[in-house]
Amino acid sequence: MSNLIDFPKKLMLIFELLHEYYGDQNWWPSESQFETIVGAILTQNTAWKNAEYAILNLKEANLMAPSAIRSVDISVLAETIRPSGYFNSKAIKLKAICAFLEFYNDDPSQWESMNLRELRSQLLGVYGIGPETADDIVLYVANMPSFVIDSYTQRIISRVIPNLEVSKYDEFKALFENHLPPDAKLFNEYHALLDTHAKELCHKKIPSCNKCPLIKHCGSFLNHSTGKFDA
Incomplete structure (x- = not known):
């Protein structure tokens, strides 16, 4: 993992741009x-x-x-x-x-x-x-700061910050938890925003890069500029 990346700043920037674009997600949708x-x-x-x-x-x-x-x-x-x-x-x-x-x-x-x-x-x-x-x-449920990792999160982070030396669940989890404040509300909203972004724009095969709020900060797009990804 590159020592040149300011991960706290980078991760918060991703959150802020997604939140500005999509707004509050109000997740998890349930009655109890x-x-x-x-x-x-x-x-x-x-x-x-x-x-x-x-x-x-x-x-x-x-x-x-x-x-x-x-x-x-x-x-x-x-x-x-x-x-x-x-x-x-x-x-x-x-x-x-x-x-x-x-x-x-x-x-x-x-x-x-x-x-x-x-x-x-x-x-x-x-x-x-x-x-x-x-x-x-x-x-x-318990409202504790335990960051949730899923395939959507891995896809987006691996594209925005390419060449990460992380691949396992616990490694991605540590990336967030070691560089963000332990705030359940932040983790809640961040995870929901990543899922929404993956479903709306950062698709698995052909992402809609031209509409993406992260485009100016996405390493994969800046490196390749093809709009097509395998991840």
């Missing part, structure tokens, strides 16, 4: 902390709109509660969340997180007073909860 947890699992390996359909099904079936998910037959649960894809696996994951929640009296607000690392470690011990989902829950 538990719904956010459910959404974090249902959106694994699928588009958010598919997770939303599954969430709506759960609400219509009166299953948007930990106790309800624990008691319902797993085949019924799987069919209810079918729109999210991988529904059999996700049904098991929902059962697992609800079993975990029982230790906290089904009250995820208790997590807000926990140590961040301890909570994240416990979540990673729950079946089906990987680093990204754990960070989703720590950030958006």
